[in-house]
Amino acid sequence: MSYPRCISKNFSSFDPVELAKKTEDIVCRDEGGSQSRKYTEFYVAGVYRGIVTACCVGCNLRCFFCWSPISRDFPEKYGRYCLPDAVSDAYRRLGSGYGVEKARISCGEPTIGRRHLLEVLKRVEALDQVKLFILETNGILFGADKSYVKEVAKFEKVYVRVSVKAGTPERFEWKTGAQRKFFELQFRAIEHLLDEGVRFHVAAMTDPRIMTSDERRQLLRRLAEIDLWLAKNLEEEDVDPYEATLFRLKKAGVELKW
Numbered sequence: 451m452s453y454p455r456c457i458s459k460n461f462s463s464f465d466p467v468e469l470a471k472k473t474e475d476i477v478c479r480d481e482g483g484s485q486s487r488k489y490t491e492f493y494v495a496g497v498y499r500g501i502v503t504a505c506c507v508g509c510n511l512r513c514f515f516c517w518s519p520i521s522r523d524f525p526e527k528y529g530r531y532c533l534p535d536a537v538s539d540a541y542r543r544l545g546s547g548y549g550v551e552k553a554r555i556s557c558g559e560p561t562i563g564r565r566h567l568l569e570v571l572k573r574v575e576a577l578d579q580v581k582l583f584i585l586e587t588n589g590i591l592f593g594a595d596k597s598y599v600k601e602v603a604k605f606e607k608v609y610v611r612v613s614v615k616a617g618t619p620e621r622f623e624w625k626t627g628a629q630r631k632f633f634e635l636q637f638r639a640i641e642h643l644l645d646e647g648v649r650f651h652v653a654a655m656t657d658p659r660i661m662t663s664d665e666r667r668q669l670l671r672r673l674a675e676i677d678l679w680l681a682k683n684l685e686e687e688d689v690d691p692y693e694a695t696l697f698r699l700k701k702a703g704v705e706l707k708w
């Protein structure tokens with residue numbers, strides 16, 4: 451099976467769990483008993499009132515509204531391999547330099563490279579500088595394997611932000627490129643997080659230009675079926691005109707008014 455770099459008018463939908471494995475083969479490698487992962491840079495971002503951000507390479511979805519750098523589409527071309535120690539060092543160094551006590555992995559999907567992520571989280575637990583680790587995820591791998599969520603649940607500093615991509619299987623496939631039969635994995639991830647007592651909330655790109663009111667209603671209903679609190683506290687996002695986003699929208703043939 452081949453995978454599209456980004457959604458184009460005649461792309462073939464794909465298995466996002468399989469794509470996660472293929473991407474892991476590119477962006478992760480074993481080094482001295484540990485697992486490294488590719489990152490392009492480390493910086494402090496203004497979101498969450500300041501957070502040290504490790505910008506990772508690679509994702510298992512191809513959302514056309516994605517703002518992530520082009521390294522998402524060409525993981526073999528970008529980034530350098532960093533061991534978990536290097537990531538936690540960057541959190542400590544940048545965190546103390548800028549007086550910031552939150553950390554995250556962004557720009558791609560952090561759950562790709564399970565051993566790497568768990569080792570980073572282990573180091574974060576022991577790091578005085580970091581009080582909160584915000585794990586932003588599309589939820590696919592957490593939905594596919596509850597044991598992964600069980601392992602993440604052991605870390606007290608972790609707070610998860612699950613970014614749900616659509617309200618129906620058809621719209622999920624249209625927006626992410628992943629086959630519609632995998633739509634449910636996002637909601638299974640939410641159930642697994644609830645079962646394991648992990649702190650989290652749900653976010654979604656509900657911009658009316660790419661989510662109809664009916665789709666939004668279906669999404670809210672689905673969340674409320676799991677837990678009414680999740681629907682009431684949904685974080686709603688709009689598409690922003692980043693350069694990478696504009697490129698992906700154009701390739702997908704989606705025109706938005708700005």
Ligand code: SF4
Nearest residue numbers: 509511512513516588
């Ligand atoms: S929006 Fe998130 S899940 Fe979607 S392609 Fe970009 S990084 Fe991946």
